[in-house]
Amino acid sequence: MAREQHDYDDIPGTYVFDQDRSRQGFGINMFCMSLMKDENRKAFKANEAEYLKKFNLTPEQADAILKRDYNRMLELGGNIYFTAKLGATDGHSFRHLAAVMTGSSQDDYANMMLAGGRSVEGNRSKSGKVAKPAKAAKKPVKAKPKAKTRSKSRSKRG
Amino acid sequence: MAKIIAGVSSSHVPAIGAAIDNKQTEEPYWKRVFSGFEKSKEWMAQAKPDVVILIYNDHASAFSVEMVPTFALGCAAEFPPADEGWGPRPVPVVKGHPQLAAHIAQSVILDEFDITVVNKMEVDHGLTVPMNLLFGSPKEWPCPVIPVAVNVVLYPPPTGHRCFMLGRAIRKAVESYPEDLRVVVFGTGGMSHQISGPRAGLINSKFDKAFLDNLTKDPKKLTRIQHLEYMREAGAEGIEMVMWLVMRGALEDKVDEVYRFYTVPASNTAVGHIILEPHRRAAKKPAGKSKKPAGKMKRAAARAKVDRVRS
Numbered sequence: 001m002a003r004e005q006h007d008y009d010d011i012p013g014t015y016v017f018d019q020d021r022s023r024q025g026f027g028i029n030m031f032c033m034s035l036m037k038d039e040n041r042k043a044f045k046a047n048e049a050e051y052l053k054k055f056n057l058t059p060e061q062a063d064a065i066l067k068r069d070y071n072r073m074l075e076l077g078g079n080i081y082f083t084a085k086l087g088a089t090d091g092h093s094f095r096h097l098a099a100v101m102t103g104s105s106q107d108d109y110a111n112m113m114l115a116g117g118r119s120v121e122g123n124r125s126k127s128g129k130v131a132k133p134a135k136a137a138k139k140p141v142k143a144k145p146k147a148k149t150r151s152k153s154r155s156k157r158g
Numbered sequence: 159m160a161k162i163i164a165g166v167s168s169s170h171v172p173a174i175g176a177a178i179d180n181k182q183t184e185e186p187y188w189k190r191v192f193s194g195f196e197k198s199k200e201w202m203a204q205a206k207p208d209v210v211i212l213i214y215n216d217h218a219s220a221f222s223v224e225m226v227p228t229f230a231l232g233c234a235a236e237f238p239p240a241d242e243g244w245g246p247r248p249v250p251v252v253k254g255h256p257q258l259a260a261h262i263a264q265s266v267i268l269d270e271f272d273i274t275v276v277n278k279m280e281v282d283h284g285l286t287v288p289m290n291l292l293f294g295s296p297k298e299w300p301c302p303v304i305p306v307a308v309n310v311v312l313y314p315p316p317t318g319h320r321c322f323m324l325g326r327a328i329r330k331a332v333e334s335y336p337e338d339l340r341v342v343v344f345g346t347g348g349m350s351h352q353i354s355g356p357r358a359g360l361i362n363s364k365f366d367k368a369f370l371d372n373l374t375k376d377p378k379k380l381t382r383i384q385h386l387e388y389m390r391e392a393g394a395e396g397i398e399m400v401m402w403l404v405m406r407g408a409l410e411d412k413v414d415e416v417y418r419f420y421t422v423p424a425s426n427t428a429v430g431h432i433i434l435e436p437h438r439r440a441a442k443k444p445a446g447k448s449k450k451p452a453g454k455m456k457r458a459a460a461r462a463k464v465d466r467v468r469s
Contacts, residue, residue, distance in 0.1 A: 007386050008313075013357030014394050018313040022223060029223045036243060071355060080354035080395075081218040081311060088243040094173075098358045098426060109359060113423045117361025118352075124390050133365070133391055 012126045013102075015074040025077015027055040028065065032082035035089045044089065070101050160258070160332045160339035164205060165405040165413070165434045166198070167345040167373070168291050170214060172283040173425035175247055178290050191429055194419035195291045201417060201433060202292045207342040209255050210303045211262075211328065212285055213404040214346045215310045217242070219282035226312045227274035229324060231266075232281075232305035233259040240280035249286045249295070255302035258335055262304065265331030271324055281305055288346045291431070310347065310398045318400045319381040325407020332408075345405025347398030349420075350391070351427035360393040361428050366420065369399060370432055374415040377406045412437035 008016045015021065022029075031052065034040045044051040052062045064072035065086070073083050087097045099106040112118060124130045177188045219240035221227065237252040263275050285305055293300060306328075309315055316324075325343070332341050349366040352358050369392075372380050380403060388397040416433040423429075 008389055011357070011386075011390050011394070013355050014352070014389065015355050016313050016389065016394060017311065017354075022312055026223055029218075033218065033222045036241065074355055079218070079223075079311060082223070085218070085243050094353070094425065098353065101354065102356055102358050112359055113361075113426060116363070116422050117350075117426075117428070118357065118359040120360060120362045120365070120391060123357055123360060130390065133387075 010126050010129070012123055015071070017074075017077075017079040021077040022079075023077070025061070025073075025079070027057040028061050028073055028076065028078040029082040031055040031057070031065065032078070032085045035085045041089050068100070070097055074101075160209075160335040160337060160341055162329055162332055162343055162408055163207065163340045163435070164416075165343045165345065165409045166202075166288075166292060166432070167348075167402045167405055168195075168288045168431040169348055169424065169427055169429045170284045170287040170346045171424045171427045171429065172217075172242070172287070174429075175283045175287045175290065178287075178295060179248055188424075190421055191424045192291075194421055194429070194431060197417055198292055198419070198431065198433060199294055202342075205342060206340070207301055208339040209258055209301055209341045210289075210344060211306060211332075211341060211408070212288065212303050212344040212346065213306045213308060213401045214281075214284035214288070214344075215398060215401065216307050217282055217284055217311070220276075220279045220307070221309075223312070226309050227276075227307070228309045228316050229271065230274040230276045230279075230307040231259060231263050232276050232279055232307070233263060234277050234279060237279055237281045237285075237303070237305060239286055240282040242282050246280075247283065247286055249290065250298050252281055252285065252289070252299060252305070253302045255304050258332075258337075258339065259304045261335050262328060262331040265334060266324070266327040269327040269330065271327050273324075276307070279305070279307075284346060288344055292344075306404065308401050308404065310395075310400065314385055315397055315400055317381075317385070318383055318403045321400045321403040322377065322381045322407035325404040325409075328404070329408045343405045343408040345402035347401045348392070348396060349399060349428040349430035350393050350396040352393030353395050353426045355394070357393070359426060360396075361422055362392050362396075363420070363422060363428060365391045365396075366428050366430055369402075370418060370420065370430060373402060373406055373432060374413060374434060377403065380406075406434070409434055410436045414438060 003020060048066055052065060061076050064076060070083055084094060084097060095106050095110060099109045102109060177183055182188050183192045219242055232254055233256055234254050235256050236254055239246040239249050263273060266273055289299060350362040352360040385397060388399060413434040414437050416435050419431040421429050
């Protein structure tokens with residue numbers, strides 16, 4: 001069955017770790033969790049493909065892990081706090097993972113952060129429907145809108 | 159009776175912990191971050207809480223994907239630092255306050271917060287980094303800590319409003335505890351950041367600053383922010399900010415902002431920090447200077463009115 005669509009799927013460059021992905025990615029995340037133990041890290045490094053057989057992974061998931069395709073892992077149900085453990089097992093800093101996921105060099109990524117990070121402008125919405133911050137749901141303000149409709153209806157009548 | 163004397167919020171970036179552990183706090187990049195907490199440590203040394211209730215989230219350390227409690231209350235006598243892949247952080251074991259924690263569990267569950275009771279748990283940087291930022295790096299933490307873990311990893315986390323109401327329930331629980339204890343509540347995590355996917359590195363200072371402003375003066379407005387807006391505006395992991403609302407709910411409606419600090423970046427994250435104390439009422443000002451006793455009466459009358467409205 002195709003993935004159920006959600007309002008947050010409109011956020012660009014983001015794989016929200018929701019219930020569906022959690023169910024789908026249980027094996028990926030449990031594999032990453034196993035890397036908390038040194039003997040498991042060694043066993044994985046000795047024969048990666050063989051070690052992955054211990055977890056209930058689809059061929060796509062195993063492939064994403066072997067290729068260290070971090071975005072694909074997220075898309076297939078991995079969560080960043082878990083996949084970061086794979087990065088640590090490889091001896092990589094988080095900056096390395098961020099560079100891989102954002103398709104930039106580590107230096108470019110670090111410089112972007114130093115310059116204040118990635119701007120939200122132009123990064124809110126895939127559909128382009130939300131270009132500005134959503135107004136926080138306010139308590140209904142009665143006076144003004146009412147006055148407007150009244151004046152309109154009056155002018156129509158008049 | 160126990161009472162909540164202040165609320166503190168701060169980010170809990172893992173790299174801050176690494177900078178402390180690797181003694182890099184004097185390097186210019188990190189000095190910018192740590193200098194913002196100097197005043198806070200002084201404030202904390204004066205405040206001397208008897209207990210800290212610390213709202214944080216676990217990052218695949220104590221809870222994997224096998225069990226994901228939405229709210230979990232640490233009732234153990236101690237909480238060892240977790241091994242997050244680089245060995246446990248060299249920080250003291252966190253001592254709990256099992257009696258007050260048990261009292262809180264009993265109170266909030268009957269208050270309809272079906273919290274998970276945890277009697278054995280390791281704590282990760284989410285808890286220990288804010289402890290360092292506010293208490294420095296002592297050999298033993300100066301007071302017991304009650305950890306409250308909130309799920310913000312698996313979507314959906316509890317709503318901001320639910321978090322705020324949990325804070326209220328915690329305040330009610332604390333205020334009904336018979337021992338005279340001075341309690342500080344920490345809300346941690348945030349501020350804007352995204353560490354996952356092609357949009358990683360997102361920062362939104364405008365959102366963060368408005369959040370800090372409203373945390374003091376209009377927290378109810380913050381309780382209406384939807385998850386979609388947090389993720390869109392403050393990054394997928396910026397949704398952690400709902401945890402600040404537990405802290406805010408544990409304080410009275412009117413608070414005084416004692417201190418605030420904000421800097422970008424620490425690693426991938428905007429660092430925000432605020433200290434709030436219950437509002438000092440005008441009636442507490444030195445009596446001698448009061449020129450108009452009538453004013454005092456009016457204030458008393460106004461308070462009485464407010465109390466009536468509340469009840």
